[in-house]
Amino acid sequence: MQVGQVMTRKVITAGPDDTLKSVSDLMLKHRIAHVPIVESGRLIGIISDRDFRSFIAPLKKGAKIKKVPHDPLALNARDVMSDAVITADTGMNVADAVKLMLRLKIGALPVLDRGRVAGIITKDDLLGVFMEMLQALTQSSSLYVELMDEIEDCEAVFAVLKNRKVSVLSYSATPKAGDHRQICHFRLSLCPIKEIVSDLRKKGVKVVEAYGEDT
Secondary structure (H helix, E strand, C coil): CEHHHHCECCCCCECCCCEHHHHHHHHHHHCCCEEEEEECCEEEEEEEHHHHHHHHCCCCCCCCCCCCCCCHHHCEHHHHCECCCCCEECCCEHHHHHHHHHHHCCCEEEEEECCEEEEEEEHHHHHHHHHHHHHHHHCEEEEEEEECCHHHHHHHHHHHHHHCCCCEEEEEEEECCCCCCEEEEEEEECCCCHHHHHHHHHCCCEEEEEECCCC
16 A cells, blocks of 8 residues: 555645744644645645644753744744655555654654655554554455465465355465465455365365454
8 A cells, every 4th residue: 555545635734934823723723733834836844733842842952943932923934844854755655654654753744746745644644544454354354374385275265265255355475484485365255264264274275374254
């Protein structure tokens, strides 16, 4: 799954000369925690709710502005934004985006397409993806087999599933650790799995794990 498939496409942005008050109003109105700062169509920074906490709290260590003005909300976005913006592109794998956000401890990635902001992916977007995946898993069965002979074993699996009138929703194979053989995962329409496992073992297919309505 790619970032472009799950990102939020309607991105709320601000300009570098907008005040913190206007940026704050945008966040409150749209219930968002990150606002990309765009100038002449190009991304030049981002402001998060964490940036607000850093600059409105007087003299916070490490702040760019050591002396907070009487009205901090009068500051311009350019004074407060993070200008070293970590971004993604639409073709980036979602799993890689998750790893990047966790490693850098950031809550959002603006998504660029040809240098322009095409979207933004946030923790909320990723949580939505996780919930969809979790729902899909609870509404399906899983079968893991070790492929001793890739062609023969796959043919046997598909033959058994066809005989049991079970649909294959997806399947993938990964190398077995320390071995040339592969573990193949079949995600199936929700079904009883025990009889399928029995049929496969009779055909000499090594079943590693199986989950279904009857397990």
